[in-house]
Amino acid sequence: MAIRYPNGKKYTPPTSEVKKRSIKDYSFSNRGKTLEDEIDEANDFYLQQQLAVIHKKPVPIQIVKVEYPSRSAAVIREAYFRTPSTTDYNGIYDGYHIDFDAKETESKTSFPLKNVHPHQVDHMAVVAKQQGICFLLIRFSSIERYFVVPLEMLQNAWGRMLTGGRKSIPLSEFEEQAIEVTPSYGPRIDYLQAVRQILP
Amino acid sequence: MAIRYPNGKKYTPPTSEVKKRSIKDYSFSNRGKTLEDEIDEANDFYLQQQLAVIHKKPVPIQIVKVEYPSRSAAVIREAYFRTPSTTDYNGIYDGYHIDFDAKETESKTSFPLKNVHPHQVDHMAVVAKQQGICFLLIRFSSIERYFVVPLEMLQNAWGRMLTGGRKSIPLSEFEEQAIEVTPSYGPRIDYLQAVRQILP
Numbered sequence: 001m002a003i004r005y006p007n008g009k010k011y012t013p014p015t016s017e018v019k020k021r022s023i024k025d026y027s028f029s030n031r032g033k034t035l036e037d038e039i040d041e042a043n044d045f046y047l048q049q050q051l052a053v054i055h056k057k058p059v060p061i062q063i064v065k066v067e068y069p070s071r072s073a074a075v076i077r078e079a080y081f082r083t084p085s086t087t088d089y090n091g092i093y094d095g096y097h098i099d100f101d102a103k104e105t106e107s108k109t110s111f112p113l114k115n116v117h118p119h120q121v122d123h124m125a126v127v128a129k130q131q132g133i134c135f136l137l138i139r140f141s142s143i144e145r146y147f148v149v150p151l152e153m154l155q156n157a158w159g160r161m162l163t164g165g166r167k168s169i170p171l172s173e174f175e176e177q178a179i180e181v182t183p184s185y186g187p188r189i190d191y192l193q194a195v196r197q198i199l200p
Numbered sequence: 201m202a203i204r205y206p207n208g209k210k211y212t213p214p215t216s217e218v219k220k221r222s223i224k225d226y227s228f229s230n231r232g233k234t235l236e237d238e239i240d241e242a243n244d245f246y247l248q249q250q251l252a253v254i255h256k257k258p259v260p261i262q263i264v265k266v267e268y269p270s271r272s273a274a275v276i277r278e279a280y281f282r283t284p285s286t287t288d289y290n291g292i293y294d295g296y297h298i299d300f301d302a303k304e305t306e307s308k309t310s311f312p313l314k315n316v317h318p319h320q321v322d323h324m325a326v327v328a329k330q331q332g333i334c335f336l337l338i339r340f341s342s343i344e345r346y347f348v349v350p351l352e353m354l355q356n357a358w359g360r361m362l363t364g365g366r367k368s369i370p371l372s373e374f375e376e377q378a379i380e381v382t383p384s385y386g387p388r389i390d391y392l393q394a395v396r397q398i399l400p
Binding site: 058060076077078080081086126127 | 247250252253255257258259260261273274275276277278279280281285286290291292293294295296297299323326327329330331332
């Protein structure tokens with residue numbers, strides 16, 4: 001099912017928004033899971049193990065009409081997706097404020113920067129000024145590789161694009177400058193392992 | 201308009217969810233503003249002044265049906281309010297992870313603890329374990345007084361209730377143990393002034 005934002009962009013409602021998940025098996029294979037599901041799985045694990053408290057923010061909605069039948073739950077009958085003004089994930093890990101967004105690409109060779117919204121870069125910049133730990137968690141879905149991209153690396157590529165340079169980040173740059181997350185067990189995408197390496 | 205949660209609780213959609221705000225006058229009078237509006241105003245101010253980056257989380261929604269007419273925005277046609285599993289506000293202030301909820305009471309003498317959900321107390325406890333700064337921002341609307349309630353004070357009152365004690369926190373206890381926020385100019389409810397006093 002394809003949903004469109006007001007700007008015409010396609011939007012796939014994340015699993016967690018549409019139905020209650022019941023994922024409890026921390027298996028090695030991703031079995032067609034979305035990146036969001038994998039991050040949820042890691043965040044559940046971190047919470048249970050008291051390692052970190054990181055949550056995905058709900059999708060912002062503009063509510064226009066609500067019905068409230070007696071004796072049953074209120075039903076939203078007209079609402080619209082709003083453009084988020086921040087990143088999707090934040091929380092705390094050992095005293096550090098964590099703030100990041102998750103992105104997927106089907107490309108095997110580079111990450112297209114059009115997947116990143118300017119307001120997200122701006123948001124991460126102000127959070128970093130307050131000493132927050134900001135990054136992107138990027139999945140190259142076709143080749144099953146995951147990288148934690150520190151804000152600085154993103155900002156460099158972003159600046160390069162704005163000054164007429166390439167509109168994507170080549171995989172080789174990930175291999176040199178990002179921190180790769182190797183899938184493992186419990187949780188499968190243990191991204192905090194990588195984040196630990198960019199802490200001050 | 202009263203909306204009900206699945207549990208029968210009334211829910212008033214916060215202004216920010218229903219229409220885009222255009223509040224830019226940081227005036228002394230609250231002019232019937234909700235506490236949420238006042239906090240938004242403060243957060244806007246903090247962001248502009250680069251003092252802190254604190255946002256309200258969107259209300260979590262379970263989406264069931266979406267229509268996507270061609271050439272116009274997707275319309276959510278059936279959705280339900282979900283119970284939030286965390287507090288409503290979080291962000292970062294000078295390296296500190298900030299996590300809080302806002303509550304209002306019409307009572308002039310005490311704050312009823314039924315306004316606080318057990319899962320919110322649990323959430324703040326795990327965030328505090330990670331060294332986050334957790335509190336409630338409480339408005340006594342009838343007497344126009346505001347307090348920052350440190351998590352410890354809340355936990356004490358909560359424990360007292362669970363062991364058969366009173367189900368509310370008397371105003372006198374606020375005056376002794378909470379930090380009062382005195383309305384001022386720019387922003388009117390400068391709650392970070394009070395929060396500064398509970399930093400480690």
